[in-house]
Amino acid sequence: MGGDPQVGSARPGGRTARTRAAVLDAVRDELADAGYAGLTLERVAERSGVHLATLYRRWRTVEGLVTDLLGEIGKSEVPIPDTGSLRSDLRALALEIARLYQQPRMRAVIEGVVAAAVRSPEASAAWASVIAERNRLAARIVARAVERGELPAETDGVAVVSAVGAPIYYRMLVARGPVDDALAETAAAAAYAGALGGAFAHT
Amino acid sequence: MGGDPQVGSARPGGRTARTRAAVLDAVRDELADAGYAGLTLERVAERSGVHLATLYRRWRTVEGLVTDLLGEIGKSEVPIPDTGSLRSDLRALALEIARLYQQPRMRAVIEGVVAAAVRSPEASAAWASVIAERNRLAARIVARAVERGELPAETDGVAVVSAVGAPIYYRMLVARGPVDDALAETAAAAAYAGALGGAFAHT
DNA sequence: CTTTTAATGCGGAGATTTTCGCGTTAGGCT
DNA sequence: AGCCTAACGCGAAAATCTCCGCATTAAAAG
Numbered sequence: 429m430g431g432d433p434q435v436g437s438a439r440p441g442g443r444t445a446r447t448r449a450a451v452l453d454a455v456r457d458e459l460a461d462a463g464y465a466g467l468t469l470e471r472v473a474e475r476s477g478v479h480l481a482t483l484y485r486r487w488r489t490v491e492g493l494v495t496d497l498l499g500e501i502g503k504s505e506v507p508i509p510d511t512g513s514l515r516s517d518l519r520a521l522a523l524e525i526a527r528l529y530q531q532p533r534m535r536a537v538i539e540g541v542v543a544a545a546v547r548s549p550e551a552s553a554a555w556a557s558v559i560a561e562r563n564r565l566a567a568r569i570v571a572r573a574v575e576r577g578e579l580p581a582e583t584d585g586v587a588v589v590s591a592v593g594a595p596i597y598y599r600m601l602v603a604r605g606p607v608d609d610a611l612a613e614t615a616a617a618a619a620y621a622g623a624l625g626g627a628f629a630h631t
Numbered sequence: 632m633g634g635d636p637q638v639g640s641a642r643p644g645g646r647t648a649r650t651r652a653a654v655l656d657a658v659r660d661e662l663a664d665a666g667y668a669g670l671t672l673e674r675v676a677e678r679s680g681v682h683l684a685t686l687y688r689r690w691r692t693v694e695g696l697v698t699d700l701l702g703e704i705g706k707s708e709v710p711i712p713d714t715g716s717l718r719s720d721l722r723a724l725a726l727e728i729a730r731l732y733q734q735p736r737m738r739a740v741i742e743g744v745v746a747a748a749v750r751s752p753e754a755s756a757a758w759a760s761v762i763a764e765r766n767r768l769a770a771r772i773v774a775r776a777v778e779r780g781e782l783p784a785e786t787d788g789v790a791v792v793s794a795v796g797a798p799i800y801y802r803m804l805v806a807r808g809p810v811d812d813a814l815a816e817t818a819a820a821a822a823y824a825g826a827l828g829g830a831f832a833h834t
Numbered sequence: 835c836t837t838t839t840a841a842t843g844c845g846g847a848g849a850t851t852t853t854c855g856c857g858t859t860a861g862g863c864t
Numbered sequence: 865a866g867c868c869t870a871a872c873g874c875g876a877a878a879a880t881c882t883c884c885g886c887a888t889t890a891a892a893a894g
Contacts (some may be wrong), residue, residue: 443860444871465750470851479873484852486871539749542804546746547668556807563806591821594801598793601745602800603766604759618794618825625824627817646890647841673881682843687882689841 450476451483452500455493460533464540467493491548494540498554501537508565514573514623519616521566522592526612529600535607542601563589570623580629587628591619653679654686655703658696663736667743670696694751697743701757704740711768717776717826722819724769725795729815732803738810745804766792773826783832790831794822 454476458467467490473480487493509520529535544551567585574581595615599605622628657679661670670693676683690696712723732738747754770788777784798818802808825831 447872463749468851480851481853481874482872543746543749545804545807546666546742552807555805559806587817590801590806591798591818593805594797595794597805598797598800601748601804602758602796603762603793604748604755614790614830615794617828617830618821621824621828621830622821625820625828627820627824650842671881684844684883685842691882 447476447478447482448486448496451478451487451493452497454478455497456533456537459536459540461536463536464490464543467540469493489548491544491551494544495548495551495554497537498541498551498558501541502554502558502561506562506565508568510569510572514569514576514578515616515620517569517573518588518592518620519613521569521589522596522612522616522619523609525593525596526607526609529596529607535600538600563593566592573623579623580626582630583623583626584628584630588619588623591622591628592616650679650681650685651689651699654681654690654696655700657681658700659736659740662739662743664739666739667746670743672696692751694747694754697747698751698754698757700740701744701754701761704744705757705761705764709765709768711771713772713775717772717779717781718819718823720772720776721791721795721823721826722816724772724792725799725815725819725822726812728796728799729810729812732799732810738803741803766796769795776826782826783829785833786826786829787831787833791822791826794825794831795819 451472454472455467458471458475462471469483469487469490470480472478472493473483483493487496507524509517509524511517511520529538541551541555545555546552563586566589570579570583570585570588573579574583592615595611595618596607599607599611654675657675658670661674661678665674672686672690672693673683675681675696676686686696690699710727712720712727714720714723732741744754744758748758749755766789769792773782773786773788773791776782777786795818798814798821799810802810802814
C-alpha cells in the first residue's frame with residue numbers, strides 16, 4: 429500500500445507528511461487503548477482529524493496502516509548491548525526486549541502487527557524485514573563473543589539472538605501471559621547455555 | 632460465544648452436531664486455502680452449506696468460529712514422547728511440533744488462531760488454555776528426567792517445554808519463515824543445554 | 835405415533851463500510 | 865508573486881455486513 433510519501437513520491441512535502449504523522453500516531457494510540465479489534469479506519473480518522481476518505485485512498489485497509497507503521501518502527505534505533513561478555517550481553521538484550529513489551533502500549537502495537545501480518549502479505553514482509561534487520565544487528569553480540577574466543581566460530585548469531593527473543597514473543601502471542609523480567613532472565617540463561625553447548629553451531 | 636451445543640445445551644443431538652461439524656470443517660478448509668484474511672462468515676456459509684443467518688446466530692463473528700474450533704483442537708490427543716532420556720524426548724517433542732506446522736493446513740490454522748486471539752478475549756483465553764494444558768502434559772518429560780536424576784528437582788518443566796516450542800512459533804509468527812526439522816533440532820538442543828545448565832531452575 | 839420445541843432456512847430490513855465525483859487547499863516550480 | 869497539480873475535505877451513492885421475524889425441519893419426550 430503506498431502510504432509512504434517520503435520515498436519517491438511526487439510530493440513529499442509538509443502537509444502530506446503531517447497527515448501521515450497524525451495518522452500513524454492515531455494508529456498507535458488506538459491500538460494502545462482499544463487493541464487491534466478497535467482499530468478501524470473510522471476511528472483513526474476521528475482521532476487523527478484526517479478525513480476518512482483520505483485514509484481509504486492512501487492506506488486502503490487497517491493492515492495497510494500497520495504496514496506503514498512498521499516502516500517507522502524499522503527506522504527507530506535499538507541499542508545493542510556491549511558489556512564485554514556474552515553472558516551479560518544476552519541478559520541485557522533479553523531485558524531490553526522484555527521491558528519494551530512490558531509497556532502495554534508496545535505490547536498492543538506488536539499484537540496488532542502480528543495480526544496484520546497474518547492477514548496481509550505486505551505487512552508480513554515488512555514485519556519479517558524489521559525482525560531480520562534487528563536480529564542481524566543483535567548478532568554482533570555473538571560475533572564479538574566469537575572474536576573473544578567465548579564461542580566456536582560456526583555459531584549462528586541470528587539463531588542465538590532469536591532464541592533470546594523467542595520465549596518473550598511466545599509468552600505474548602502463544603501462552604498469552606504477562607511479560608516479566610524473570611522470563612527474560614530465563615531466556616538469556618537458556619540461550620547462553622545453548623550457545624556454549626554448541627546448540628547453535630552450523631553442522 | 633455459545634457455539635458448542637454438546638456441553639450443557641438443551642438439544643445436543645444429530646442435526647446441531649452435524650451443522651457444527653460442517654461449519655468447523657469449512658473453517659479449517661477456508662483457513663487452509665484463503666488464510667485468515669479470507670475467513671468470512673459468508674464464505675464459511677457457502678462452503679459448509681449452513682445458512683449465513685445460522686452462523687451469525689450461533690457464532691456471531693469469525694473469532695467466535697475460531698474459539699469454537701479451539702475447543703475441538705483442545706480435545707485432540709497429542710502424544711508425549713517417552714524414549715528414556717531427556718535429550719531424545721525433547722528432540723522428539725520438537726520434531727513433533729515442527730512436523731505439525733510443516734503442514735500448510737495446520738500452519739494456516741495456527742495463524743488464524745493467533746490473529747483471533749489478538750482480537751477477542753474469548754479466543755485468547757481458549758488458546759491460552761489449550762497451550763497451558765499441552766505444556767502441562769509435556770512437562771511430564773521433565774518430571775521423568777528429574778526422577779531419573781538427569782535434572783535438579785527445582786527445574787520448571789513448563790518453562791523447558793515452552794523453550795522447545797518457542798523458537799518454532801517465533802519462526803512462524805515473528806520471523807515469518809518456513810519451519811523445518813533443523814529448527815526443531817536446534818530448539819531441542821538449546822532447551823536441553825539450558826535445562827542441564829540450570830537455566831530453568833526456580834530461584 | 836403424536837406432540838413439543840430447539841435449531842435451521844429464508845428473505846429482506848437496517849446499519850455499516852467502502853468508494854466515487856467534485857470542489858478546495860496547499861506544496862512545488864518558474 | 866502566480867501557475868500547476870497532487871493531496872485533501874466533503875457529501876452522497878454503492879456495496880457489504882449484520883440481524884431480524886416468520887415459516888419449516890427434525891430431535892426429543894410422552
